[in-house]
Amino acid sequence: MKYDFTVGDKKWQDRWEAEHAFEAKDDHTLPKFYGLIEFPYPSGAGLHVGHIKAFISMEVLSRKRRMQGYNVLFPIGFDAFGLNTENYAIKTKTHPRIVTDRNIANFTRQLKSVGYSFDWSRVVDTTDEDYYKWTQWIFLKMFEHGLVFRDKTLVNYCPSCKVVLSNEDSQGGKCDICHSDVVQKSKEVWYLRITEYADKLLSGLDLVDYPANIKQQQINWIGKSTGAFVNFELDGIEEKLRIYTTRPDTLFGVTFMVIAPEHPIIDKYADKIANMDEVKAYREACAKKTEFERTQLQKDKTGVKIDGLTAINPLSGKKIPVYIADYVMMGYGTGAIMAVPAHDERDYEFAKKFGIDIIEVIKGGDISKEAYTGDGEMINSDFLNGYDNKKDSIARVIEVLTERGIGEGGVTYKMKDWAFNRQRYWGEPIPIVHCPHCGMVPVPYDELPLRLPEVEDFEPGEGGESPLAKVESFVNCKCPKCGGDAKRETDTMPQWAGSSWYFLRYCDPKNESAFAGMDALKYWMPVDWYNGGMEHVTRHMIYSRFWYRFLYDLGEVPYIEPYMKRSAVGLVLGSDGQKMSKSLGNVVDPLDIVSAYGADTLRTYVCFMGDYGVASPWSDTGVKGAKRFLDRVAGLTELVHGKGVTPALESSFHKTIKKVSADIEELKFNTAIAALMTLLNEIYDNGSLTRDELLTFVKLLCPFAPHISEEIAETLGEKSLLSLAAWPEHDEAKTVDATVELALQVNGKLRGTLTVDKNASKEDVLSLAKADARVLSQTEGKTIVKEIYVPGRIVNIVVK
């Protein structure tokens, strides 16, 4: 048989759709499997080959699970709000709704042409008002529970996109969307209090099966540290200077204090500061730098001593100077530190530069040369002298600090609260009304969704305000609380909002009275397996775990963590080994492969190209190899004779069933396909196989290459869909060969092989081995000192 993909692919795709083959069933008594892929952003560029690889793992697994009798939820949706669509809409003067609909239609057509077994009856579109109604609903619940607040701070602002970015969206000082330089701007913006969930997000990691590196990355991102808060008295000032330290044991070694340039205490006590001009100048110089630039210049410490502020060491009573320096960040801890130059490299460098005292409090280093950050015996530390630092002195200090009311133990996090806003059109409107009498008032739940108004002009305002601000009919409203004139919030939510809960909507996508019904949630949640890119490990995953955990605390979802298992997909690189990019001209369009070779070839090649979790380069000739393999599979139809079992192939079939089944579970698709290739070669060597064997073969192939597998099954007389047929089971006893080939070694060097009965005794094997000519030639005239026999593997004769 020859398979014509130009006809067959469509034929089977149509039939799957007509028979609703891949739609999840409402029968909640069946064993379930919920496989999730990161839903795509429907860009105008269409499907990328990276999407193909990203989706193929859960595709293969879901197809196998269905054949194993599971009720499978393998959904697809579109994360369609976002700046790219909006910028395109502005450029082409087309409404983003139209652009989005067009792109989704295109993605849908393309995804279907690859034969993905998504449940198309549950498609979720984050820009659909029936969806974002619930995004707004969850936001209001957070507002209600004090997790939403507004704050005026320095924000990362992209002058090109005219939008405020979160820290996550502006890493390296570049805008995540357009890659222009981010500037610092003072603005009042919305925040979600994600830091309140820091500990829950940390402890939740113990309950889930993520790879160690992913867990580690999330742990680092949250960045919990334990230490102490200490309040330093300021000479002649009522207020105390509060600092955070992880090393309260070194308190007696404090010789100066440093505060961040933005620290509020400067303005508050400006009249006490003698050199205010100098301090101001320094502060302005720092403000001009972005946080990125500040960290880049970490080599050289700069700072200014504040004349007029003197701190008092709460334990020793010594007076110590206070500096302002940009190596201390306002955003971490309290924005102020106690400096212990003897035992901190940064403080040491600063102290050397400014000629400040260095007091050693831990023995073990040479502080005349460098800071000593190791452990040792405490010295020069009054009641701590003689203690081992860290071990018990930290606990002792915290005890004393607490007793005397000068401080207490505490924790801090690197993670900051989530800047939750965009001043753009194409996002979920934040459902809050600003009332001159009542303040911030939430839009009542029964008025959701708060729809995006129709506007003519999607351009953001010059002051960086949202296009919604120009729509008077939207802005002007009545306060839901007092009925007086009020103004609507005009910011929209960031793109991460819609993707923070989409996996819940899939469970019950048409529900009108809740984001999803509890029955459906109890059955489908948690997600059994979530596959996606490493770039989403610290943003999307942490955000969505936060939203989910919040809903759990409200009793709205049934399990404590949303994703039971997570795995990562590796990039598809260009054939030159570099990241695919238009400028390098190494981009592969998956639809070109589909039209030239068929969907099965694309799918099989992507599975076969390498380790799924690792980046691997594209190879055009490799694609042809996949095509050749599938053509050879089709050729098997010519070799079919009779039914039942071919004795010469039986063991190979059982081994292959075992291997393919196990490899799919570990996403080792390359070796699964290699095993099918090996079996194929054996069948060709054998010259024939039975109908039943070919059926088994195409069942194993079906998750990878479903169209051709269905077609072959049909030629064998199968009437129902192969995609829903029972997955083959192997018989362990039949995977064991009657004879085994052992490696023959002398002194660990390979000298040949030996074929023996699988049940042969140790004595028999050893005597056979010692009698072997190739062994004899090495052992002759020497003394055998050791004989090693590992059944099924190796014989090693050690001689002297």
Add this chain to the structure above:
RNA sequence: GCGGGUAUGGCGGAAUUGGCAGACGCGUCGGUCUUAGGAACCGAUGGGAGACCGUGCAGGUUCGACCCCUGUUACCCGCACCA
């Protein structure tokens, strides 16, 4: 700087986790069939005439090391003056 990872033929990658290194595929070479082949099929393919040598490099443990240990180099990915 800190944390995590990787290193195997001409290429992508295998190796039951300490037991025949290079499965499978690509490429290459030779052949068959062809007017032709950049199609298909068959055969060979780590290096070396050979004894032997080969998993980034140098050691170590072991009967036996791609795998474990020590040191080292290169590259990749996170985080980065985090107090």
